[in-house]
Amino acid sequence: MSQEHHQSFLTKYIFSTDHKMVAKQFLLLALAMAVFGGFYAFLIRWELAYPNQPAPFFGVVTPDKYNVIITLHGTIMLFFVGMPLLNAFPSNFLVPLMIGARDMAFPRLNMASFWMTFVAAILLISSFFVPGGPVAGGWTGYAPLSASSEFTGVKAGAVLWILSLALIFIASSLGGINYLVTVVTMRAKGMTYSRVPLTVWFLLAAAMTFFLAVGPILAGAFMLLMDNVFGTGFFLPGKGGEPLLWQHLFWFFGHPEVYVLFFPTLGFVLDISAVFARKPVFGQKLIIGSTVVAIALSFIVWAHHMFQTGMNPTLVTPFAITTILISVPFAIIYICMFLTIHNGSISLEPPMLWALGFLATFLVGGLTGIFLGAAGADIYLHGTYFVIAHFHYTMFPSVFFGGYAAINYWYPKMFGRMLNKTAATIHFVLTFIFFNCTFWPLFIVGMGGMVRRIADPSFYPQFSPFVHLNIFATISAMCLIATQTIFLWNFFSSMKNGKKAELNPYQANTLEWLAQSPPPHGNWGPKLPVVTSGPYEYSEPNKTEDWHTQAPSYKGEASHG
């Protein structure tokens, strides 16, 4: 069955259609882009603690450069790190393996999706080399600032930014179509929907949410492109346009997008919790039902990002109510996560540490969201560092805690070797500490009235009482970034030097652990696995083993001869 010997270097590593190779490409792209995003984070924090002093490796962060940096930091971290790391990489790697398929339904579409994403990244970075520099209107690209070069002096950079986003949106939708079709049509025998692991469920939820939400923002992107290139005025009031339209289109997409980056992590954390607490996921059906409700509600909450924009104030109350209702499904899922580890038998392996770290930190992000969802409190807190702290407490745990959990957990299957456990543990502990030290002070700073997106806090005497908090956050952020080198070292050196991984190092039930590590082209032996039980049959009463695989009859390569 294996066709490995037919593949040249180019088709195996570059223009590969193998889902596992595409997954690794996405992972590497995400890590490479994270280096950019992290460097911009460093520059932002540097400027906030030491305004107008030259930053190492860069120089003075002037206000115009600062605006560029915050814009690119947001764009890169969400679309070029978050989405590849949490959607494309795990969907590609895990979906076929976890449902017992040999590859994706459309392998070439898969390859196209990666290369479109890659080109999008190149477009974004190339905007550094055009006259006027890269876009500087904030990652939310609020028009009219983003709609005409007369306001920022940026023309080509803005066009490249829009094209880059449009391209990655299209690439991600195509990827999402692929994952969904794969799950619907290519599940192995016996893999009923109720036996599909939650990781796959949540990856699908993310893909669906994305391609249902992406239309309006693409429409908006086309309009913004026309405004910039052809001098139209969709968003320019001087030409009869409406700036608020952009915000509606943006947040109609933007809020579901947050869940696109959050759902996969829920799946990882639940699956990892089950394995390392040796316990079935608590309330699997309840979780899936809640997710469906959350997806539906996520399309009718967008205006809570726009309370202070001058939108019709009487519309605010309905949106405040839907915002509150959406806390219900997430509260259910969160409690189910806690009850999954409760009464378990927990081993604190690195993937489990990341999962627990996610539970501990995301809680803060969820709770502080209530301040901002309450329109009355939002009057004061909107646009302050409280918001920055809030969404970093949601996005950082989702993207990085979740991403690291997934990488740590599936690394043996990806590369056939184990990560260094000590290094992985140290990496977790330091990241956890420095993450909190970076963002916790920002709640206090935001409550003190410090507004976001200002390049020079020294210009604001009212912020001087808490300058020490800004410095503390900056030093913590630098430590946080430095800590990630431990991971990078561990990730790359373990590929060569790591301990050889067993097929199933965690004694997990799901199908991917039946395949070889790493799985060959085509994944399975001559016969596909036949599934006979659910993914979470851990610690069943009256059984000697505390686990049993979903496809006990699977013989692997053994029968291949």
Next chain:
Amino acid sequence: MFELFKYLPEGISSFSGDIDSLIHFIYLLTGIFFVLFEGFLIYVVFRFRKKNSPKAKYELGDKWAQIQWVVAFVAVVVCLDFFIDVKSTKVWELLKEQVPATDVNIKVVAKQFDWTFVYPDKEGKFDSDQALSSYRELHVPVGKKVHVILTSQDVIHDFFLPEVRLKQDVMPGREINAWFDTNKVGTYHIVCNELCGFGHTRMLAVLHVDDEKTYENWKVQLYKQLHGGV
């Protein structure tokens, strides 16, 4: 963590107390949940570590008996949420739904990267010669309700008075009405809170809350400045 409000600026409007108490109230509720959940998490991790709990309990969470506690808990969450929402809506309606009868009307003109405050002439017109323009300095009489008409000449700005607890985006192409009052004489801050271009960081102004006499004097002085004597 108990210092969350350490640097919260002193409120100087009739509604700043309402907003602050709403924020305090949410802080209290979320604080309780924070302690409960983090406490539970730490308890679970210690109590159910492998060495303390060698065998996990097989719970699927598909029986009503098991999930009724989840549902009950969520019901509590929803009730508290609505409680917050009711409190929040009151503040919102007071401040944002409509402008009450006000004593002073001021037009705020935002453009990259300046604030201009226009005081109407005696007939209430903003576009006559007798209207007064003040650059980056907003003077208001203490204790009076002030109606601000917010306009922008280019991009979106945001009119943020931290001490007053008022924040309102300023949109180009439309006039947005807002109001506030003050109860303490002094000098306060006005900040642009929406990214508006490379000069955004310098788009500041000063709010002077004057007693009646100082306010009138200032207006006379400004008139003299603009029109060169009476």
Next chain:
Amino acid sequence: MDNVTAVDHAEYEVEDYTGPAGTTAGRLGVWILISSEITIFAGLLGSYILFRLFHPEWAEESAHLNIVLGTVNTMLLLTSNFFMMKASTAVDQGDQKKSAKLMLITVALGLAFLVVKGFEYAAEFSHGEFPSKNTFWSFYFLLTGLHGTHILGGLVAITILWAKAKNNALGELKGRVALTGLYWSFVEVVWVFLFPLLYLLREGGAK
């Protein structure tokens, strides 16, 4: 969509690792693609309709559109769809040559649509009606332009299939004819929305 539900509960076996399980995966994929595309056009048309409600004066601008050419184009697209469906039936009946001829007609009609559209654009430009003239024209050019790109994409796909079918060489691509037909119907349906909203809502009503 019936085929889709039929594969529920994994009552089938896929041993072929090279790709989609027959047409089912492809059909599902195209449906999802269409649903995603619908949201794009819904976003644009929704924005357009909102603007239109606040700008009754756009009816005058709309009166400048050439309703005759618009109608001709509608007919062209509807007819081309008919032939595409016939082509799909012909493939199902195993007659690739006939299918090729029908696809050729489809492509010709689609090209005619684009040519007519080109004449319309040219006439509008000569009257100074550029996308930047006002927001009505911005919407008009964006909507018809985006729709035109979809037409172009469809034409490329159909041409590729035609080149194979005329040599009786569709092979594994057989299923693609029906799928492309599905997509082509979607492109037509979009036009069926665009035409009345842009051309017919005009000063003095549709005349």
